[in-house]
Amino acid sequence: MGGIELRGATKRFALPDRELTALDSIDMTIPEGAFAALIGPSGCGKSTLLRMIADVLQPTEGQIAVAGQPPKAARLSHRIGFVFQAATLLPWRTVRENVRLPLEIAGVTPRRSPEALIDLVGLHGFEDARPAQLSGGMQQRVAIARALVLEPSVLLMDEPFGALDEITRQRMNVELLRIWKESGTTAVLVTHSISEAVFMADTVHVLSANPGRLAGSVEIDLPRPRSLGQMKLPAFNALENAVRDLLFLDDRPAEQAPRRPKVAAVGS
Amino acid sequence: MTGLRQVETPDWRALPTRWAEAQVRLAAVRRAVLSVLLGLAILLSLWAGALRLFDVPAFIAPGPAATFASFAENRGQLFGALGHTLTGAGIGLVIATVLALMLATGFTLSRVMSRALMPLVIGMRTVPVLAVAPLLILIFGRGQGATIVTVVIVGFFPIMVNAMRGFRSVPANVDELFHVAGARWWQVLWKARIPFALPFIFTGLRTAATSALLSAMLAEWLSGSPGIGRLIYDAYSYRDMPLMFAAVALSMATAFALFAATSRLERNLTE
Numbered sequence: 001m002g003g004i005e006l007r008g009a010t011k012r013f014a015l016p017d018r019e020l021t022a023l024d025s026i027d028m029t030i031p032e033g034a035f036a037a038l039i040g041p042s043g044c045g046k047s048t049l050l051r052m053i054a055d056v057l058q059p060t061e062g063q064i065a066v067a068g069q070p071p072k073a074a075r076l077s078h079r080i081g082f083v084f085q086a087a088t089l090l091p092w093r094t095v096r097e098n099v100r101l102p103l104e105i106a107g108v109t110p111r112r113s114p115e116a117l118i119d120l121v122g123l124h125g126f127e128d129a130r131p132a133q134l135s136g137g138m139q140q141r142v143a144i145a146r147a148l149v150l151e152p153s154v155l156l157m158d159e160p161f162g163a164l165d166e167i168t169r170q171r172m173n174v175e176l177l178r179i180w181k182e183s184g185t186t187a188v189l190v191t192h193s194i195s196e197a198v199f200m201a202d203t204v205h206v207l208s209a210n211p212g213r214l215a216g217s218v219e220i221d222l223p224r225p226r227s228l229g230q231m232k233l234p235a236f237n238a239l240e241n242a243v244r245d246l247l248f249l250d251d252r253p254a255e256q257a258p259r260r261p262k263v264a265a266v267g268s
Numbered sequence: 269m270t271g272l273r274q275v276e277t278p279d280w281r282a283l284p285t286r287w288a289e290a291q292v293r294l295a296a297v298r299r300a301v302l303s304v305l306l307g308l309a310i311l312l313s314l315w316a317g318a319l320r321l322f323d324v325p326a327f328i329a330p331g332p333a334a335t336f337a338s339f340a341e342n343r344g345q346l347f348g349a350l351g352h353t354l355t356g357a358g359i360g361l362v363i364a365t366v367l368a369l370m371l372a373t374g375f376t377l378s379r380v381m382s383r384a385l386m387p388l389v390i391g392m393r394t395v396p397v398l399a400v401a402p403l404l405i406l407i408f409g410r411g412q413g414a415t416i417v418t419v420v421i422v423g424f425f426p427i428m429v430n431a432m433r434g435f436r437s438v439p440a441n442v443d444e445l446f447h448v449a450g451a452r453w454w455q456v457l458w459k460a461r462i463p464f465a466l467p468f469i470f471t472g473l474r475t476a477a478t479s480a481l482l483s484a485m486l487a488e489w490l491s492g493s494p495g496i497g498r499l500i501y502d503a504y505s506y507r508d509m510p511l512m513f514a515a516v517a518l519s520m521a522t523a524f525a526l527f528a529a530t531s532r533l534e535r536n537l538t539e
């Protein structure tokens with residue numbers, strides 16, 4: 001029972017002048033051990049959705065179950081790991097001490113040592129380095145190791161490689177799939193890259209904005225283990241197009257867009 | 269999947285060794301000592317030069333030599349008085365720090381407490397120490413008591429304000445990280461808020477430490493408690509200018525050393 005269930009999950013924020021519906025009745029099922037990707041325009045509520053699953057925010061309406069429990073119970077029994085866009089390491093702690101932080105907070109001894117996790121994310125030899133001595137990609141590896149140290153049932157990642165360059169990002173993606181397979185967690189990846197979503201996920205959930213709604217889901221039936229070579233296949237492109245269609249569902253061709261003033265684009 | 273483990277596997281041998289770090293630190297100490305000596309030499313020659321240039325009589329301002337002679341002669345009395353002042357200032361500073369950190373923590377954690385007590389704290393800040401000193405002396409006596417209370421009143425505010433700024437400087441994601449791991453409020457305080465606030469707290473502490481010496485001396489002037497402040501005042505009354513200058517120089521050097529020590533401590537604790 002390590003999956004995630006959302007039933008009519010709705011989140012409204014009270015702004016000074018009005019009420020903002022960030023997410024509107026989201027229904028979603030992410031099976032145990034699956035890899036789900038969430039994609040959508042910025043401001044459509046992707047981070048809000050992850051925060052609700054992690055019990056950082058409470059839904060205004062609807063139910064959420066994480067590993068068969070309400071989010072709060074799941075959080076307090078350490079079933080949730082979270083990776084932010086910024087690595088969010090504590091700069092005065094070494095790599096080892098950063099990875100160990102959740103253990104100190106929870107007061108438990110893990111089955112898998114922090115050192116083993118540092119190996120898993122490919123940072124052997126850097127146990128005693130400080131975050132400032134590491135590159136952005138290496139810092140994000142530390143953040144992933146830290147998120148896995150309590151052996152969570154679900155691993156939530158909010159644009160974890162968004163700040164990295166394209167090349168590093170593809171390498172990190174391949175490694176993330178290996179780490180996910182080895183750790184056996186249910187993974188949710190928020191991304192704004194269509195090819196990244198298709199490459200990583202079993203299912204890509206597409207959100208639309210204003211208010212945030214589930215526009216649809218695309219099943220990715222590409223065989224695993226995935227490799228970068230698959231990205232060149234026609235099947236991959238077809239899946240990308242399926243996601244793209246959902247993303248731009250109600251967009252008209254640019255030339256026919258209503259109320260758009262005609263401007264001379266020459267030389268701009 | 270072959271070869272993936274080598275991809276972007278960075279080399280830990282590029283990290284600086286302990287020996288290299290020690291070398292860097294030693295060089296920094298050497299530079300600091302040199303610059304202090306240089307500054308002192310410039311100060312002394314300016315002092316002697318100005319006296320000669322403007323033909324200042326010795327009963328108004330003695331030269332470095334006369335001051336040093338008086339310093340050597342009266343060093344027992346001078347250091348005794350300094351010790352007395354530093355004891356009062358030190359106790360006051362410790363109380364101020366504890367009080368400031370407790371209030372800052374309370375204000376950060378509880379909006380109700382902040383709303384109830386903040387006006388009182390700000391009100392206390394706006395009262396000029398010189399105006400309430402007679403009252404303090406009346407209440408706390410002519411000994412260390414008045415000194416300590418004066419130091420607390422002057423010193424706790426900069427520490428508290430900076431500590432609150434520091435507590436608020438914790439990035440939102442760090443808060444969420446602790447929350448998701450199921451941290452209690454005191455774990456967040458101890459493992460994130462205080463470390464993140466340390467540089468801020470030290471900024472406040474540095475301000476407080478230098479002003480602590482000054483306010484302790486001020487309190488002694490008024491209360492007559494036998495510290496270095498009182499000694500300067502008495503030396504002036506007896507027109508013992510070399511002794512007065514020696515006492516002033518000693519308190520200046522102490523203020524400088526306090527400033528340097530807190531800066532040093534800050535670097536050790538926050539790096």
Ligand SMILES: Nc1ncnc2c1ncn2[C@@H]1O[C@H](COP(=O)(O)OP(=O)(O)O)[C@@H](O)[C@H]1O
Pocket residue numbers: 013014020022040041042043044045046047048049
């Ligand atoms: N704490 C908050 N208070 C008010 N509005 C918020 C809050 N968090 C997010 N929002 C709003 O909710 C919407 C969705 O935000 P977010 O989940 O961050 O989007 P995404 O991650 O998809 O870019 C945005 O319009 C944002 O301004």
Ligand SMILES: [Mg+2]
Pocket residue numbers: 046047048158
């Ligand atoms: Mg976001």
